[in-house]
Amino acid sequence: MPQFFLNKRLIVLLVGIIILVALIGFSLKEDRNLSWQEKFIQDSVGLVQKVFHQPAQYIAGFFENLNHLKNTYEENELLRKQLNNYIQLEEKLQELEQENKQLKEELKLSADNDIRKYKSIQGTVIARNPDRWHDYIKIDKGEQHGIKKDMAVITAKGLIGKVKNTSEFTSTVQLLSASDRKNRISAMVHTNNGKVFGLIVGYSEQENALEMNIIESNAQIKENQIVATSGLGGVFPEGLVIGKVKKVELDSYGLTKIAYITPSADFYDIDRVMIIERVLPTVDINQLEEEEDS
Numbered sequence: 001m002p003q004f005f006l007n008k009r010l011i012v013l014l015v016g017i018i019i020l021v022a023l024i025g026f027s028l029k030e031d032r033n034l035s036w037q038e039k040f041i042q043d044s045v046g047l048v049q050k051v052f053h054q055p056a057q058y059i060a061g062f063f064e065n066l067n068h069l070k071n072t073y074e075e076n077e078l079l080r081k082q083l084n085n086y087i088q089l090e091e092k093l094q095e096l097e098q099e100n101k102q103l104k105e106e107l108k109l110s111a112d113n114d115i116r117k118y119k120s121i122q123g124t125v126i127a128r129n130p131d132r133w134h135d136y137i138k139i140d141k142g143e144q145h146g147i148k149k150d151m152a153v154i155t156a157k158g159l160i161g162k163v164k165n166t167s168e169f170t171s172t173v174q175l176l177s178a179s180d181r182k183n184r185i186s187a188m189v190h191t192n193n194g195k196v197f198g199l200i201v202g203y204s205e206q207e208n209a210l211e212m213n214i215i216e217s218n219a220q221i222k223e224n225q226i227v228a229t230s231g232l233g234g235v236f237p238e239g240l241v242i243g244k245v246k247k248v249e250l251d252s253y254g255l256t257k258i259a260y261i262t263p264s265a266d267f268y269d270i271d272r273v274m275i276i277e278r279v280l281p282t283v284d285i286n287q288l289e290e291e292e293d294s
Helices: 002-027 036-112 285-293
Strands: 118-127 136-139 152-154 159-166 171-175 185-191 194-204 209-214 226-229 241-250 257-263 272-278
Touching: 136 272, 185 209, 185 241, 194 257, 209 241
Parallel strands: none
Antiparallel strands: 118 136, 118 272, 136 171, 152 159, 152 272, 159 171, 185 194, 185 226, 194 209, 209 257, 226 241, 241 257
Protein backbone atom coordinates (compact mmCIF):
# COMPACT_ATOMS: atom_id res chain seq x y z
CA MET A 1 0.00 0.00 0.00
CA PRO A 2 2.69 2.60 0.85
CA GLN A 3 4.66 1.61 -2.25
CA PHE A 4 1.62 2.36 -4.41
CA PHE A 5 1.16 5.86 -3.03
CA LEU A 6 4.85 6.56 -3.48
CA ASN A 7 4.75 5.59 -7.13
CA LYS A 8 1.62 7.65 -7.62
CA ARG A 9 3.25 10.77 -6.20
CA LEU A 10 6.25 10.25 -8.37
CA ILE A 11 4.09 9.94 -11.48
CA VAL A 12 2.19 13.16 -10.57
CA LEU A 13 5.48 15.01 -10.04
CA LEU A 14 6.85 13.87 -13.39
CA VAL A 15 3.66 14.89 -15.18
CA GLY A 16 3.71 18.28 -13.51
CA ILE A 17 7.34 18.83 -14.57
CA ILE A 18 6.52 17.86 -18.14
CA ILE A 19 3.57 20.26 -18.23
CA LEU A 20 5.70 23.07 -16.74
CA VAL A 21 8.42 22.55 -19.33
CA ALA A 22 5.82 22.53 -22.07
CA LEU A 23 4.28 25.77 -20.82
CA ILE A 24 7.69 27.43 -20.62
CA GLY A 25 8.51 26.37 -24.16
CA PHE A 26 5.15 27.52 -25.34
CA SER A 27 5.53 30.93 -23.67
CA LEU A 28 8.91 31.46 -25.34
CA LYS A 29 7.43 31.43 -28.79
CA GLU A 30 7.47 34.99 -30.16
CA ASP A 31 4.81 34.55 -32.81
CA ARG A 32 2.03 33.23 -30.60
CA ASN A 33 -0.81 35.25 -29.06
CA LEU A 34 -0.94 35.63 -25.30
CA SER A 35 -3.88 34.13 -23.50
CA TRP A 36 -6.04 36.34 -21.37
CA GLN A 37 -4.58 34.73 -18.24
CA GLU A 38 -1.05 35.68 -19.32
CA LYS A 39 -2.16 39.18 -20.22
CA PHE A 40 -3.82 39.57 -16.83
CA ILE A 41 -0.69 38.39 -15.04
CA GLN A 42 1.61 40.69 -17.06
CA ASP A 43 -0.66 43.69 -16.54
CA SER A 44 -0.88 42.96 -12.83
CA VAL A 45 2.89 42.63 -12.52
CA GLY A 46 3.40 45.82 -14.56
CA LEU A 47 0.99 47.74 -12.37
CA VAL A 48 2.70 46.54 -9.21
CA GLN A 49 6.10 47.47 -10.66
CA LYS A 50 4.82 50.90 -11.61
CA VAL A 51 3.36 51.50 -8.16
CA PHE A 52 6.50 50.47 -6.29
CA HIS A 53 9.14 51.61 -8.79
CA GLN A 54 8.87 55.38 -8.16
CA PRO A 55 9.04 55.20 -4.33
CA ALA A 56 11.85 52.70 -4.57
CA GLN A 57 13.78 55.00 -6.89
CA TYR A 58 13.10 57.95 -4.58
CA ILE A 59 14.32 56.05 -1.52
CA ALA A 60 17.40 54.82 -3.35
CA GLY A 61 18.12 58.35 -4.59
CA PHE A 62 17.66 59.75 -1.07
CA PHE A 63 20.22 57.39 0.42
CA GLU A 64 22.55 58.03 -2.50
CA ASN A 65 22.27 61.81 -1.98
CA LEU A 66 22.78 61.33 1.75
CA ASN A 67 25.95 59.36 1.13
CA HIS A 68 27.12 61.98 -1.37
CA LEU A 69 26.42 64.75 1.18
CA LYS A 70 28.44 62.88 3.80
CA ASN A 71 31.37 62.51 1.41
CA THR A 72 31.15 66.22 0.51
CA TYR A 73 31.17 67.20 4.19
CA GLU A 74 34.23 65.04 4.86
CA GLU A 75 36.03 66.52 1.85
CA ASN A 76 35.18 70.04 3.02
CA GLU A 77 36.53 69.29 6.51
CA LEU A 78 39.74 67.95 5.00
CA LEU A 79 40.09 71.00 2.73
CA ARG A 80 39.41 73.32 5.67
CA LYS A 81 42.17 71.69 7.71
CA GLN A 82 44.56 71.88 4.77
CA LEU A 83 43.65 75.56 4.28
CA ASN A 84 44.30 76.31 7.97
CA ASN A 85 47.66 74.57 7.74
CA TYR A 86 48.48 76.57 4.62
CA ILE A 87 47.55 79.85 6.32
CA GLN A 88 49.75 78.98 9.32
CA LEU A 89 52.64 78.09 7.03
CA GLU A 90 52.14 81.34 5.10
CA GLU A 91 52.20 83.37 8.32
CA LYS A 92 55.31 81.52 9.50
CA LEU A 93 56.98 82.14 6.15
CA GLN A 94 56.23 85.87 6.31
CA GLU A 95 57.54 85.98 9.88
CA LEU A 96 60.78 84.23 8.86
CA GLU A 97 61.18 86.51 5.83
CA GLN A 98 60.73 89.59 8.03
CA GLU A 99 63.22 88.26 10.57
CA ASN A 100 65.67 87.43 7.79
CA LYS A 101 65.31 90.96 6.41
CA GLN A 102 65.95 92.47 9.84
CA LEU A 103 69.03 90.31 10.35
CA LYS A 104 70.42 91.38 6.98
CA GLU A 105 69.83 95.03 7.85
CA GLU A 106 71.56 94.55 11.21
CA LEU A 107 74.53 92.89 9.53
CA LYS A 108 74.72 95.76 7.03
CA LEU A 109 74.53 98.26 9.88
CA SER A 110 77.42 96.53 11.66
CA ALA A 111 79.44 96.55 8.44
CA ASP A 112 78.75 100.22 7.72
CA ASN A 113 79.77 101.41 11.19
CA ASP A 114 83.15 101.28 12.83
CA ILE A 115 82.71 98.58 15.48
CA ARG A 116 85.56 100.06 17.49
CA LYS A 117 83.38 103.04 18.38
CA TYR A 118 80.84 101.02 20.34
CA LYS A 119 79.65 97.55 21.21
CA SER A 120 76.06 96.39 20.90
CA ILE A 121 73.76 94.02 22.76
CA GLN A 122 70.90 92.37 20.88
CA GLY A 123 67.42 92.67 22.39
CA THR A 124 63.78 91.94 21.63
CA VAL A 125 60.68 93.98 22.47
CA ILE A 126 58.55 92.01 24.94
CA ALA A 127 55.91 94.57 25.99
CA ARG A 128 54.38 97.85 24.88
CA ASN A 129 51.61 99.81 26.57
CA PRO A 130 48.93 100.88 24.03
CA ASP A 131 48.30 104.03 26.09
CA ARG A 132 51.99 105.00 25.87
CA TRP A 133 52.68 103.43 22.48
CA HIS A 134 54.85 106.30 21.24
CA ASP A 135 56.65 106.78 24.55
CA TYR A 136 58.06 103.51 25.87
CA ILE A 137 58.87 99.89 25.02
CA LYS A 138 60.15 97.09 27.24
CA ILE A 139 62.97 94.81 26.11
CA ASP A 140 64.24 91.42 27.30
CA LYS A 141 67.70 92.60 28.39
CA GLY A 142 68.63 94.10 31.77
CA GLU A 143 71.46 94.67 34.19
CA GLN A 144 72.48 91.01 34.06
CA HIS A 145 73.18 91.50 30.34
CA GLY A 146 75.21 94.68 30.81
CA ILE A 147 72.42 97.19 30.15
CA LYS A 148 72.74 100.57 31.86
CA LYS A 149 70.63 103.71 32.06
CA ASP A 150 70.92 106.19 29.15
CA MET A 151 72.40 103.68 26.71
CA ALA A 152 71.38 104.38 23.11
CA VAL A 153 68.90 101.98 21.51
CA ILE A 154 68.75 101.52 17.75
CA THR A 155 67.17 99.32 15.12
CA ALA A 156 68.69 98.36 11.79
CA LYS A 157 67.31 101.62 10.38
CA GLY A 158 68.45 104.08 12.99
CA LEU A 159 68.24 105.51 16.52
CA ILE A 160 64.93 105.03 18.34
CA GLY A 161 65.70 106.16 21.91
CA LYS A 162 67.61 105.46 25.09
CA VAL A 163 67.35 103.20 28.15
CA LYS A 164 65.14 104.91 30.73
CA ASN A 165 65.51 102.41 33.59
CA THR A 166 66.63 98.84 34.12
CA SER A 167 65.89 95.77 36.22
CA GLU A 168 67.84 92.55 36.48
CA PHE A 169 66.50 90.99 33.28
CA THR A 170 64.45 93.69 31.50
CA SER A 171 64.73 97.37 30.61
CA THR A 172 62.41 100.22 29.67
CA VAL A 173 63.34 102.25 26.60
CA GLN A 174 62.15 105.83 26.10
CA LEU A 175 61.52 106.50 22.42
CA LEU A 176 62.48 109.65 20.55
CA SER A 177 58.80 110.04 19.73
CA ALA A 178 57.95 110.47 23.44
CA SER A 179 56.31 113.71 24.54
CA ASP A 180 59.03 114.34 27.13
CA ARG A 181 60.76 117.62 26.19
CA LYS A 182 63.68 116.74 28.51
CA ASN A 183 64.61 113.84 26.27
CA ARG A 184 67.42 115.73 24.50
CA ILE A 185 70.13 114.33 22.26
CA SER A 186 73.23 116.03 20.90
CA ALA A 187 73.13 115.70 17.09
CA MET A 188 74.78 116.95 13.94
CA VAL A 189 73.81 117.51 10.31
CA HIS A 190 76.19 116.46 7.55
CA THR A 191 76.24 119.40 5.13
CA ASN A 192 78.37 120.22 2.09
CA ASN A 193 80.35 122.65 4.25
CA GLY A 194 80.93 120.22 7.11
CA LYS A 195 79.09 119.33 10.29
CA VAL A 196 76.40 121.56 11.78
CA PHE A 197 75.66 120.84 15.42
CA GLY A 198 72.37 121.03 17.24
CA LEU A 199 70.13 119.47 19.84
CA ILE A 200 67.14 117.15 19.40
CA VAL A 201 64.59 118.65 21.81
CA GLY A 202 61.44 116.63 21.18
CA TYR A 203 58.95 115.26 18.70
CA SER A 204 56.39 117.28 16.76
CA GLU A 205 53.19 115.34 16.17
CA GLN A 206 52.00 118.06 13.84
CA GLU A 207 55.06 117.68 11.58
CA ASN A 208 55.44 113.97 12.37
CA ALA A 209 59.14 114.69 12.80
CA LEU A 210 61.82 115.32 15.41
CA GLU A 211 62.62 118.90 16.35
CA MET A 212 66.28 119.96 16.28
CA ASN A 213 67.53 123.33 17.51
CA ILE A 214 70.46 124.45 15.35
CA ILE A 215 73.31 126.01 17.31
CA GLU A 216 74.81 127.91 14.37
CA SER A 217 72.11 130.29 13.19
CA ASN A 218 73.95 131.05 9.94
CA ALA A 219 74.43 127.40 8.98
CA GLN A 220 73.11 126.41 5.58
CA ILE A 221 71.02 123.26 5.95
CA LYS A 222 69.13 121.60 3.11
CA GLU A 223 66.44 118.99 2.85
CA ASN A 224 67.38 115.29 2.92
CA GLN A 225 70.74 115.92 4.59
CA ILE A 226 71.72 113.17 7.04
CA VAL A 227 71.34 113.75 10.78
CA ALA A 228 73.27 111.60 13.27
CA THR A 229 74.40 111.65 16.88
CA SER A 230 77.40 113.93 17.46
CA GLY A 231 78.89 112.09 20.42
CA LEU A 232 79.25 115.40 22.29
CA GLY A 233 76.59 114.62 24.84
CA GLY A 234 78.90 112.28 26.69
CA VAL A 235 76.44 109.35 26.53
CA PHE A 236 75.71 108.39 22.94
CA PRO A 237 78.51 107.42 20.56
CA GLU A 238 79.08 109.44 17.45
CA GLY A 239 77.55 108.46 14.12
CA LEU A 240 74.25 106.78 15.03
CA VAL A 241 71.82 107.69 12.26
CA ILE A 242 68.77 109.63 13.42
CA GLY A 243 67.12 110.65 10.14
CA LYS A 244 67.03 113.20 7.36
CA VAL A 245 66.22 116.91 7.30
CA LYS A 246 62.60 117.47 6.33
CA LYS A 247 62.57 121.28 6.44
CA VAL A 248 64.18 124.22 8.27
CA GLU A 249 62.47 127.31 9.66
CA LEU A 250 63.02 130.06 12.23
CA ASP A 251 61.52 129.86 15.70
CA SER A 252 58.73 132.19 16.82
CA TYR A 253 61.30 134.86 17.80
CA GLY A 254 63.17 134.64 14.52
CA LEU A 255 66.48 134.03 16.28
CA THR A 256 67.06 130.28 16.18
CA LYS A 257 66.69 127.84 13.35
CA ILE A 258 64.62 124.73 13.90
CA ALA A 259 65.17 121.72 11.67
CA TYR A 260 62.46 119.09 11.45
CA ILE A 261 64.00 115.64 11.10
CA THR A 262 62.18 112.69 9.52
CA PRO A 263 63.29 109.66 11.59
CA SER A 264 65.02 106.85 9.76
CA ALA A 265 63.60 104.26 12.18
CA ASP A 266 59.96 103.23 12.40
CA PHE A 267 58.79 104.07 15.94
CA TYR A 268 55.45 102.33 15.41
CA ASP A 269 56.65 98.85 14.48
CA ILE A 270 59.61 97.80 16.62
CA ASP A 271 60.59 94.20 17.22
CA ARG A 272 64.34 93.67 17.40
CA VAL A 273 66.71 96.30 18.81
CA MET A 274 70.38 96.85 19.58
CA ILE A 275 71.49 98.52 22.80
CA ILE A 276 74.65 100.54 22.22
CA GLU A 277 77.37 101.03 24.81
CA ARG A 278 79.80 103.82 24.10
CA VAL A 279 83.41 102.68 24.13
CA LEU A 280 85.77 105.54 24.92
CA PRO A 281 89.55 105.30 24.64
CA THR A 282 91.29 104.70 27.95
CA VAL A 283 93.75 107.41 29.00
CA ASP A 284 96.66 106.61 31.28
CA ILE A 285 96.78 109.61 33.66
CA ASN A 286 100.33 108.86 34.89
CA GLN A 287 101.61 108.82 31.33
CA LEU A 288 99.79 112.07 30.61
CA GLU A 289 101.44 113.76 33.63
CA GLU A 290 104.88 112.53 32.53
CA GLU A 291 104.33 114.02 29.06
CA GLU A 292 103.29 117.35 30.57
CA ASP A 293 106.38 117.43 32.84
CA SER A 294 108.68 116.74 29.93
